[in-house]
Amino acid sequence: MSERTTNDGLRNDGIRLSRRRFLQVLAAGAGVLMVGISAADAADAPVPLGLLGNTFYDLGAFVRIDSDGNVLIGARDPETGTGVATSLPRIIADELDADWSRVRVVPLGLGVADNNGQPRWTYGRQIGGTGSSIPAAWADLRQVGALARWLLLQAAAQRLGAPANRLRCESGAVIAPDGRRLDFGSLVEDASKIALPNNAPPPKSADHFQLIGKPAGDVDARAIVTGQMQFASDQQSGDALVAVLMHCPWPDGTLEHLDSSDTMAVKGVVKVVQLKPEPGQPWGSTVIAPAVAVLAEDPWAALQGLHSLKLTWKPGASNSESSASLEQQASALLISTTDPSARVRNDGDVDVASKKAARRLQATYFQPWLAHATAEPMNCVVRLDKDKASVVVPTQSPRDAWAVVQRLTGLGPAQIEISVPRVGGGYGRRLDHDYVAEAVMLAQASGKPVRLLWTNEQDLDHDYYRSGSVHQLGAVLDRKRQLLGWTQRMASASALTHRGVPDNRLWTSEVDADQLPAALVPNYRSDWYALNSAIPRGPARGMPHLSNAFAVESFIDEIAHSMKEDPLDTHLRLLGDPRQVALSAGSTLDTGRLLNVLKLVADRIEWKNWLHSVNGLGIACWHVNGAYVAHAIEVAMQGQKLIIQRVVCAVDVGRVINPMGLEGQVAGATLDALSTALNLAITFNDGQIQQHNLKDYPLASMAQLPDAVEVIIVPADDVPPTGASFLAMPTAAPALANAVFRATAVRVRRLPLMKELLRLL
Amino acid sequence: MAPVQVQAVPVTPDSTIVPEKVREGIALEINGENYRHTGDPQMPLLWYLRDVLRLTGTKYGGAHGENGADLVLVNDKTVSAISVPMAKLADKQVTTVEGLAANDGTLHPVQQAFIDEDAIGCGYCTPGWLIAAVDLLKRKKQPSDDDIDQLPNLCRCGCQTRVRRAIKRVAAGKAGQP
Numbered sequence: 011m012s013e014r015t016t017n018d019g020l021r022n023d024g025i026r027l028s029r030r031r032f033l034q035v036l037a038a039g040a041g042v043l044m045v046g047i048s049a050a051d052a053a054d055a056p057v058p059l060g061l062l063g064n065t066f067y068d069l070g071a072f073v074r075i076d077s078d079g080n081v082l083i084g085a086r087d088p089e090t091g092t093g094v095a096t097s098l099p100r101i102i103a104d105e106l107d108a109d110w111s112r113v114r115v116v117p118l119g120l121g122v123a124d125n126n127g128q129p130r131w132t133y134g135r136q137i138g139g140t141g142s143s144i145p146a147a148w149a150d151l152r153q154v155g156a157l158a159r160w161l162l163l164q165a166a167a168q169r170l171g172a173p174a175n176r177l178r179c180e181s182g183a184v185i186a187p188d189g190r191r192l193d194f195g196s197l198v199e200d201a202s203k204i205a206l207p208n209n210a211p212p213p214k215s216a217d218h219f220q221l222i223g224k225p226a227g228d229v230d231a232r233a234i235v236t237g238q239m240q241f242a243s244d245q246q247s248g249d250a251l252v253a254v255l256m257h258c259p260w261p262d263g264t265l266e267h268l269d270s271s272d273t274m275a276v277k278g279v280v281k282v283v284q285l286k287p288e289p290g291q292p293w294g295s296t297v298i299a300p301a302v303a304v305l306a307e308d309p310w311a312a313l314q315g316l317h318s319l320k321l322t323w324k325p326g327a328s329n330s331e332s333s334a335s336l337e338q339q340a341s342a343l344l345i346s347t348t349d350p351s352a353r354v355r356n357d358g359d360v361d362v363a364s365k366k367a368a369r370r371l372q373a374t375y376f377q378p379w380l381a382h383a384t385a386e387p388m389n390c391v392v393r394l395d396k397d398k399a400s401v402v403v404p405t406q407s408p409r410d411a412w413a414v415v416q417r418l419t420g421l422g423p424a425q426i427e428i429s430v431p432r433v434g435g436g437y438g439r440r441l442d443h444d445y446v447a448e449a450v451m452l453a454q455a456s457g458k459p460v461r462l463l464w465t466n467e468q469d470l471d472h473d474y475y476r477s478g479s480v481h482q483l484g485a486v487l488d489r490k491r492q493l494l495g496w497t498q499r500m501a502s503a504s505a506l507t508h509r510g511v512p513d514n515r516l517w518t519s520e521v522d523a524d525q526l527p528a529a530l531v532p533n534y535r536s537d538w539y540a541l542n543s544a545i546p547r548g549p550a551r552g553m554p555h556l557s558n559a560f561a562v563e564s565f566i567d568e569i570a571h572s573m574k575e576d577p578l579d580t581h582l583r584l585l586g587d588p589r590q591v592a593l594s595a596g597s598t599l600d601t602g603r604l605l606n607v608l609k610l611v612a613d614r615i616e617w618k619n620w621l622h623s624v625n626g627l628g629i630a631c632w633h634v635n636g637a638y639v640a641h642a643i644e645v646a647m648q649g650q651k652l653i654i655q656r657v658v659c660a661v662d663v664g665r666v667i668n669p670m671g672l673e674g675q676v677a678g679a680t681l682d683a684l685s686t687a688l689n690l691a692i693t694f695n696d697g698q699i700q701q702h703n704l705k706d707y708p709l710a711s712m713a714q715l716p717d718a719v720e721v722i723i724v725p726a727d728d729v730p731p732t733g734a735s736f737l738a739m740p741t742a743a744p745a746l747a748n749a750v751f752r753a754t755a756v757r758v759r760r761l762p763l764m765k766e767l768l769r770l771l
Numbered sequence: 772m773a774p775v776q777v778q779a780v781p782v783t784p785d786s787t788i789v790p791e792k793v794r795e796g797i798a799l800e801i802n803g804e805n806y807r808h809t810g811d812p813q814m815p816l817l818w819y820l821r822d823v824l825r826l827t828g829t830k831y832g833g834a835h836g837e838n839g840a841d842l843v844l845v846n847d848k849t850v851s852a853i854s855v856p857m858a859k860l861a862d863k864q865v866t867t868v869e870g871l872a873a874n875d876g877t878l879h880p881v882q883q884a885f886i887d888e889d890a891i892g893c894g895y896c897t898p899g900w901l902i903a904a905v906d907l908l909k910r911k912k913q914p915s916d917d918d919i920d921q922l923p924n925l926c927r928c929g930c931q932t933r934v935r936r937a938i939k940r941v942a943a944g945k946a947g948q949p
Contacts (some may be wrong), residue, residue, distance in 0.1 A: 073885055090893055091892040091893030091894065091928045101821060174908075227886055227887075228888045228889060228891050228894070230891075230894060231885070231886045231889065231891055232878075232886065234880040234891055234894040234897050234898075235868075235871075235886060235891075235897060235898075235901060236828070236868065236869065236871075236872055236877065236878070236882065237826070237827070237829070237867065237869040238828070238869075239828075239867035239899050240827065241830075241895060243830075243831070244821075244830075246822075246825055277811075308818065308822050309818050309821075309822055310811065310814045310815070310818040310822070320874055331905050384828070384893075384927070385830075385832075385838060385840060385893060385895040385896045385926065385928075386893070386895045387831065387925060432893070432894060433894060434830075434893050434894070434895030434896075435892070435893045435927055435928060436893075443945065463831070464835065465833075465834060466831075466832075466833040466837065466838075467833075467834060493807050538915070670889050671889070674889050674891075674892070674930075674933060677929060677932050678892055678928045678930060679929060679931075680927030680929065681929030681931055681932065682927055682928070682929045685927070685929075698889020703833055703834065703835070703837055704833055704835060704837035704838055704925060709838070709925040709926070709927055710924045710925075711920075711923075712919065712920050712921075712924070712926070712934075712935075713920035713921070715931050715932070716932070717916050717932065717935060718932050718935070718936075733919035769788050
């Protein structure tokens with residue numbers, strides 16, 4: 011259905027794609043053609059097309075073609091290093107048959123309009139670093155390019171007097187059968203006058219892809235290597251005060267005494283402000299812990315002022331907590347007969363199966379609390395005027411940043427502008443916006459624009475951590491060594507506590523009901539036990555697969571060992587024949603694709619030598635949201651030193667948009683997971699975090715990490731693309747621990763691995 | 772968002788005064804230009820670069836530069852910019868990531884190789900890796916894996932294996948080639 015409205019001589023019409031989404035065309039005078047998707051959020055009332063706006067930035071993920079042939083594409087999802095600012099625009103550009111060398115990508119801030127006092131999210135979903143950008147983009151972004159291409163083709167057909175279906179597009183031009191070539195730029199004006207079709211033109215067939223599936227470097231690469239890339243923490247704002255702060259060691263503590271006279275004596279210091287969490291606000295939307303901020307004319311003055319503060323904090327009730335005692339509680343719960351907080355899955359009857367067992371095995375795995383340790387610390391620039399808030403923020407979810415600003419300022423939906431420059435690492439930390447609340451409060455308290463800069467110490471001491479966990483796994487085997495039953499009992503502190511999530515859903519951040527070997531074992535039971543802790547928790551990269559894959563894939567290796575079987579064979583028997591296995595919520599596990607990645611890494615690392623290798627070989631596989639991953643790792647011990655000789659990773663993510671970007675994500679996630687497994691743990695005692703900087707929380711050095719990660723990408727063009735930002739995390743640690751077991755005969759059931767290995771050796 | 776380029780104003784030595792008048796502050800050279808710092812001599816170089824000169828390529832990398840994002844070259848040695856006060860930089864030559872490319876915009880081979888290998892995660896710590904790699908390749912034309920292992924930088928995005936390839940690409944003279 012086509013509708014048309016005219017505003018001030020501008021063309022503004024579109025094709026309704028669904029009740030709340032329009033494919034929209036804008037032609038702002040001569041020489042510019044724009045196509046985009048205007049979306050209304052599912053929570054909004056449907057809006058008439060005429061309200062969709064008629065300016066450049068009213069279009070969300072858009073393409074703009076100028077009369078000189080240059081193409082501008084808006085990137086709607088925050089770029090945290092996962093490559094979406096490159097891959098999403100390439101999806102549009104391919105559909106348009108654009109010349110990539112003439113495409114410029116601009117990051118879009120939050121798209122929000124005022125819909126009778128309520129926000130309308132004009133760009134649709136905007137979220138980064140959660141593995142969902144590509145699947146969502148595949149569903150809608152291609153239509154943007156397809157419509158723009160269709161309009162250009164119609165314009166060319168008119169000019170050439172040839173039917174449009176005889177023409178083709180290639181690299182920024184329409185080409186006639188006789189070889190005549192019309193640059194897109196020359197067609198823009200005519201194309202902007204073409205009447206729209208009734209239905210959206212279908213995306214092109216895969217055999218015509220020009221960019222999808224071909225490697226492309228990061229669109230920001232040149233700006234990054236020349237030091238010109240402006241992150242939020244690089245933004246200079248003439249009259250803004252720089253704010254640095256110090257939080258109370260206990261989230262529920264209070265400020266007992268503050269003497270800021272020395273601080274105020276520091277040249278350049280303007281003000282000292284106290285901050286407090288707002289009672290009743292969920293985690294991640296208000297100040298994380300009481301804090302004292304120093305506002306100054308520049309960072310050096312602010313930091314000197316901060317170090318001159320004389321203050322004492324009074325602990326809250328959380329000062330009795332320690333990570334060690336929480337782990338003891340968890341262990342006690344798991345061996346008790348207490349009912350679980352949630353029965354996550356219960357197939358068959360594992361108790362009955364257990365009675366028929368020829369063999370029963372059990373093992374318990376321990377995993378530490380983790381921090382996010384983003385490279386760029388938390389920061390935010392806020393400028394408040396009477397009827398406007400301008401915010402520059404490194405966020406993975408601009409909409410949630412908006413909500414915090416709106417609540418604290420009471421401004422209308424469209425009076426808040428959220429800009430999101432490239433983000434210096436997310437990993438889930440920037441799905442929370444405590445630092446945005448702080449910056450707004452400081453701007454309100456000082457009456458000046460504020461640049462809030464956290465230090466790395468504040469980042470590590472005041473995070474929404476990933477909880478530590480204890481996993482007690484049990485296997486029931488029959489005489490033929492088939493797995494009859496599987497029990498998983500896990501205890502952790504949910505990342506969803508204090509976030510408005512009902513108690514019966516708190517398990518969903520901690521364990522996946524469909525994780526291996528669910529649906530492959532006839533009798534399977536998964537129970538989750540809640541731990542209570544005042545230490546804040548939140549989303550973390552790879553959650554909940556990271557901790558569970560370590561436990562499950564280590565345990566399968568232990569089962570293999572106990573049966574004196576090759577762990578690859580144990581895996582192959584568990585997965586069975588290639589087939590579709592039904593999972594929860596209508597999704598399926600394709601065991602053939604999982605077998606394939608497993609066999610690929612096994613072949614590459616020459617697994618057939620596993621028993622006789624001087625070094626240790628380990629293997630692991632996993633599936634995440636319809637994507638499949640396996641790692642094979644080879645290690646050697648040189649005295650007390652663990653050498654990771656080889657790392658092979660195979661992934662099947664369905665259709666690959668950008669193999670170069672994917673390889674980087676897979677290698678990067680592998681190294682992140684190895685670094686985490688080898689070294690990292692957050693501990694607390696008396697309610698206080700004990701790691702304050704990267705010396706205490708030592709990300710792996712270049713020397714500790716493997717020299718290369720051999721990445722195998724499975725061509726799977728028959729399957730729509732899935733996200734890959736954390737896919738390669740879960741299997742790295744168990745493959746490593748399994749390899750260490752072969753090399754040393756030491757089974758590491760507790761992470762971080764190096765500390766435990768040296769203890770056990 | 773378009774990169775904001777702010778030109779700092781170089782202080783040109785005044786050659787018309789003989790003998791040269793004693794001038795306040797700390798004179799130093801940054802990316803081939805002369806500067807004079809007249810503020811607090813204890814101010815770390817990092818804040819002078821980022822906040823006074825607005826050369827923001829060098830990043831904050833922890834109170835002691837733990838992740839290496841604040842590495843710069845001072846007289847051809849890698850230094851954590853937050854760990855060195857301006858007082859120690861009189862008459863020194865500083866090179867930041869902004870100073871690696873030639874004046875005509877031609878990239879340094881190390882910069883080009885980082886692009887070739889897409890040796891970039893989020894990109895925040897990349898300037899520090901570039902400085903460390905430039906320093907390494909200056910000292911050793913053909914660095915071994917063990918030499919590369921000595922780089923002090925940390926990166927959670929996991930760019931290390933791609934950085935290693937980029938360094939080897941430069942050593943092989945293949946920066947900018949397919």
